[in-house]
Amino acid sequence: MIRHHPDKNLLLEYASGSLARGPSLVMAAHVQMCPDCRSQYHTLNSLGGALLSQSPAQPLQANAFECLMTRIDQIPDKNGRQVKSDSDASQATKKDPAFDNLPRVLCKLLAKNPAHSWKNVSRALQVCRVRTGQGDYEVSFHRLRSGAKLPEHDHRGQEFAVVLNGSFSDHYGIYGAGDFVFRGPGQIHRPIATQDKDCLCFSAVAAPVAITGISGLLLNPLIPFRPG
Numbered sequence: 747m748i749r750h751h752p753d754k755n756l757l758l759e760y761a762s763g764s765l766a767r768g769p770s771l772v773m774a775a776h777v778q779m780c781p782d783c784r785s786q787y788h789t790l791n792s793l794g795g796a797l798l799s800q801s802p803a804q805p806l807q808a809n810a811f812e813c814l815m816t817r818i819d820q821i822p823d824k825n826g827r828q829v830k831s832d833s834d835a836s837q838a839t840k841k842d843p844a845f846d847n848l849p850r851v852l853c854k855l856l857a858k859n860p861a862h863s864w865k866n867v868s869r870a871l872q873v874c875r876v877r878t879g880q881g882d883y884e885v886s887f888h889r890l891r892s893g894a895k896l897p898e899h900d901h902r903g904q905e906f907a908v909v910l911n912g913s914f915s916d917h918y919g920i921y922g923a924g925d926f927v928f929r930g931p932g933q934i935h936r937p938i939a940t941q942d943k944d945c946l947c948f949s950a951v952a953a954p955v956a957i958t959g960i961s962g963l964l965l966n967p968l969i970p971f972r973p974g
């Protein structure tokens with residue numbers, strides 16, 4: 747059962763097409779997994795469509811999801827490969843069992859990143875960064891080993907994330923598959939994956955995290971941040 751959802755303003759920003767691409771990808775994945783938010787999104791979308799039909803000057807953009815999928819299609823692909831269909835997109839996730847049963851938007855994003863690979867950040871954490879054709883957010887998948895504890899950290903910018911598989915807990919609650927997570931500067935937390943399975947998340951961050959305490963003094967200058 748999904749317990750954590752984006753707030754109404756964020757959903758409205760997403761539905762109106764005014765949310766940046768990085769957070770929009772996280773929102774699209776959550777909306778595909780969450781029947782409640784999907785229903786609200788469709789209501790907002792019909793309202794936006796009705797407003798558009800009444801006023802040509804109205805800045806709202808109907809069908810934010812379709813626009814986002816089109817923008818994924820337009821991501822420059824250094825191999826010149828085109829993703830023509832949903833089956834092409836799902837093929838892109840078949841090679842890696844970590845990506846079983848992903849929301850459609852993320853299958854398509856992975857298909858645009860055929861060279862994606864996992865990098866070990868520590869024994870507890872692996873990261874797979876993906877290109878999304880924008881320059882403000884670092885967008886990536888994170889895999890936290892079952893039972894692993896990440897260092898306590900703060901955020902220097904906004905973080906949007908959705909849990910895709912497994913679960914973790916932190917100072918703010920317990921997050922399972924489909925749950926939406928938002929963290930802003932000053933929200934210190936220490937995620938701990940549950941013991942039963944690895945936890946897979948997808949996130950967009952506007953700045954690198956800052957590890958708290960003395961170890962942060964040593965490690966924070968080394969933490970990379972690669973928006974794209």
Ligand SMILES: [Zn+2]
Nearest residue numbers: 751780782783
């Ligand atoms: Zn929701």
